[in-house]
Structures are given as C-alpha cells and as structure tokens.
Amino acid sequence: MRIVHTARELRGLASRPSRRSGDRASRAVVMTMGALHEGHLALVRAAREAADEVVVTIFVNPLQFEDDEDLERYPRTLEADCALLEPLGVDVVFAPSLDEVYPGGPPVVTVHAGAIGDVLEGAHRPGHFDGVLTVVTKLLNLTQPDLAFFGQKDAQQVIAVRALVRDLSIATRIVPVPTVRDADGLALSSRNVFLSPVERTRALVLHRALQAADGAARAGRPLEAVLAAGRHTLSEVPQVEVDYLAALDPVTAAELEPGYVGEAVVAVAAQVGATRLIDNVVTRIGPVLPEAPAEA
Ligand code: PAF
Numbered sequence: 001m002r003i004v005h006t007a008r009e010l011r012g013l014a015s016r017p018s019r020r021s022g023d024r025a026s027r028a029v030v031m032t033m034g035a036l037h038e039g040h041l042a043l044v045r046a047a048r049e050a051a052d053e054v055v056v057t058i059f060v061n062p063l064q065f066e067d068d069e070d071l072e073r074y075p076r077t078l079e080a081d082c083a084l085l086e087p088l089g090v091d092v093v094f095a096p097s098l099d100e101v102y103p104g105g106p107p108v109v110t111v112h113a114g115a116i117g118d119v120l121e122g123a124h125r126p127g128h129f130d131g132v133l134t135v136v137t138k139l140l141n142l143t144q145p146d147l148a149f150f151g152q153k154d155a156q157q158v159i160a161v162r163a164l165v166r167d168l169s170i171a172t173r174i175v176p177v178p179t180v181r182d183a184d185g186l187a188l189s190s191r192n193v194f195l196s197p198v199e200r201t202r203a204l205v206l207h208r209a210l211q212a213a214d215g216a217a218r219a220g221r222p223l224e225a226v227l228a229a230g231r232h233t234l235s236e237v238p239q240v241e242v243d244y245l246a247a248l249d250p251v252t253a254a255e256l257e258p259g260y261v262g263e264a265v266v267a268v269a270a271q272v273g274a275t276r277l278i279d280n281v282v283t284r285i286g287p288v289l290p291e292a293p294a295e296a
Contacts, residue, residue: 001086003093007142010055010094027053029145029172031136034058034095035075036084039180039188043149044088046177055143056085058095063106063131075190094143101138110134111168116160116253120244120267121278129160136161140172148172153179153187155265155280159253179279181207187279199273202237206268209233209245210281213266220288223247223260230266243269243276250282261286 004010028051030043047054058081065071078095085093113129116122122129140148150158158176165172180188185207186200195203213230221229230245247256247264256264267280 001082001090001093003082003095005095005097006100007096010092010142013092027051027055027143027145028147028149028175029055029057029139029143030149031057031059031139032081033060033074034081035077035190036081037188037190039151039153041084041088042180043151043177044085044090046175047147047149048089050147050175051145053091054089055092055094055145056090057139057143058093059101059135059139061101061131061135062098063102063110063134064128065131066125066127094139101135107134111137111164113160114163116156116163119156119253119255120246120248121156121269124243124269124276129156132157133160133164136164137168137170140165140170145172147175149175149177151179152176152282153189153279155248155267155282156253159248159250159265162251185211187277189277191275191277194275195272199275202240203270203272203275203277205234205237205240206270206277206279209268210266210279213245214281214283217264217266217283217285218288220286222258223256223264223285224258226264226266226283226285230268234268234270239272241271243271247285256285 002013028047030047032040044054044056058078060074060076062071082093110130111133113133117129150161152158162174165174184204186192186204209230212233213226216226216229227245227247234240234242234245245268247266249256250263250265262285264285265280265282269278
C-alpha cells in the first residue's frame with residue numbers, strides 16, 4: 001500500500017489507464033475524513049470487490065465544517081487509519097495536506113448543491129453540502145476513478161453526489177453502500193464515541209423509529225401513516241430531541257408530500273445529549289404490490 005500526500009505523487013502512480021475492462025472497473029475511490037471505523041471499512045471492502053485498484057482518500061475538509069472548534073476537534077489518526085486499510089488490500093492512500101488541496105486558501109470557484117443543500121441536513125448546516133461537493137469534485141478529478149463508494153448512512157450526501165456527477169457529466173459511477181450497524185441496530189458513526197452508556201441506549205430509538213416507519217410502508221400504509229409510525233416511536237424516548245423525521249425524494253432530497261407513491265428515503269436526525277445523530281431507511285410508499293409469479 002502506497003501512502004502519498006501530493007497530487008504529483010498520485011499522478012505518478014496512475015500509470016494504469018482508469019477505464020472499465022469487461023464487467024470490472026479498474027479504479028475505485030473511497031473518500032473519507034479519516035478516524036476510520038467498520039462503516040468506512042465496508043466501503044473499502046465493496047470497492048475492493050468491484051475494482052482492480054482501490055484508492056482511499058483521507059482529508060479533513062474545512063469547507064464542510066461551519067464551526068472552527070468542530071474542525072479542530074475532528075480526530076486526525078492517519079497512522080491508525082492506514083493500519084486498518086493495509087490488510088484490506090488498498091493500493092493507495094491519498095492523504096493530502098490542506099495546502100495541497102486548497103493552495104492559496106479557500107477556493108474562489110466552488111460547487112453549489114442547489115436545493116439539495118437547503119433542506120434537512122443542509123438547513124441545519126448551511127453551506128455544508130457546497131463544501132462536500134467542492135471537495136468531492138476535486139478528489140474525483142485528482143483520483144480519476146471509475147467508481148466512487150459512499151455510505152448510505154449519509155443519504156443526503158449520496159443524493160447530492162449523484163446529482164453532482166449527473167449534472168456536471170462526471171464519468172464516475174456512484175455506488176451507495178448499506179449502513180453498517182452494531183448488533184443492537186445503532187448505525188456506526190464516528191460520533192457514537194461521544195455517547196454515554198445511557199445516551200447510547202436512548203439513541204437506539206432512532207433505528208426503532210425507522211423500523212416502525214419501514215414496517216408501516218411495507219404494510220402499504222400511506223406516507224402520513226408511515227411518518228406517524230416513526231414519530232410515535234421517537235416520542236417514547238422524550239430525552240431524545242428530534243430535529244426531523246421526514247421522507248425524502250431519493251433523487252432530489254425534496255420532502256415528500258402526502259399522497260406520494262414510490263421509493264422514499266425516511267431520514268431522522270436527533271440530538272442525544274450533546275451528540276447529533278442521523279440515520280435513514282430506504283423504503284417504498286404505496287399499496288403492497290402483488291408478488292411476481294415464481295419462474296417455472
Ligand atoms: O462523508 C465524508 O466523510 C465526507 O463528507 C467526504 C465525502 C469524505 C467529503 O469530505
């Protein structure tokens with residue numbers, strides 16, 4: 001595994017043409033901000049399965065933090081991260097400095113997430129998705145991958161990155177990877193370490209609420225009933241301060257209106273003590289479809 005810190009070194013390694021050959025893509029990228037956990041490693045394993053060459057980027061992107069303190073506090077654990085990546089067969093770790101990514105300070109030209117950046121997580125963190133899309137664009141340009149793997153846990157980020165490659169004609173396929181959960185259902189997140197044991201137990205209500213919403217959707221209940229099922233479950237743990245439980249259009253991230261039929265992302269965000277957690281489930285709203293007849 002090569003660990004490189006500059007675009008120049010990265011280009012030097014990229015001697016192999018990065019284009020699809022048959023069913024296999026030749027290069028996949030997994031973008032991270034480090035402090036890796038099993039959720040990131042699942043992305044790397046999926047990338048390893050799919051491509052000949054796997055590049056993992058590790059860069060804490062200041063453009064997507066609104067709060068300087070939050071940015072300062074963000075763990076930087078390059079050595080430990082590399083120790084986790086090496087056994088997974090990663091070919092290249094690209095860990096650039098701030099100066100390497102933004103020479104001369106913050107970029108003048110940036111990417112705007114449009115309406116996707118204004119709702120839900122975007123409303124809570126103004127400018128966050130612009131910052132994410134700006135660095136994702138840079139990292140796609142620098143690594144030139146055929147495939148890029150992103151965790152479904154950050155559902156709105158997946159929607160935004162898919163819109164980016166579609167709208168700006170970037171020739172990389174975005175592959176979402178299912179959320180990795182602890183045995184009790186809690187979605188893995190680098191923020192979970194901040195939860196006290198009591199808060200961690202309370203936080204499980206997020207997953208239970210999504211299961212309740214998904215159960216209602218699978219039973220063919222309308223959107224309003226799906227959301228009500230999720231919100232009712234959340235209300236069972238009043239110490240958890242709910243920011244939203246909402247159903248989003250999987251392509252635009254717009255909040256879905258009553259009467260909607262089709263695929264939906266039911267997303268939840270809540271404050272558990274001092275820690276803000278998000279989670280989601282992809283489901284289908286509408287009448288239960290008859291099962292297709294078994295093939296003879
Ligand atoms: O999901 C993340 O860790 C970050 O938003 C990403 C995609 C690496 C961009 O900085």
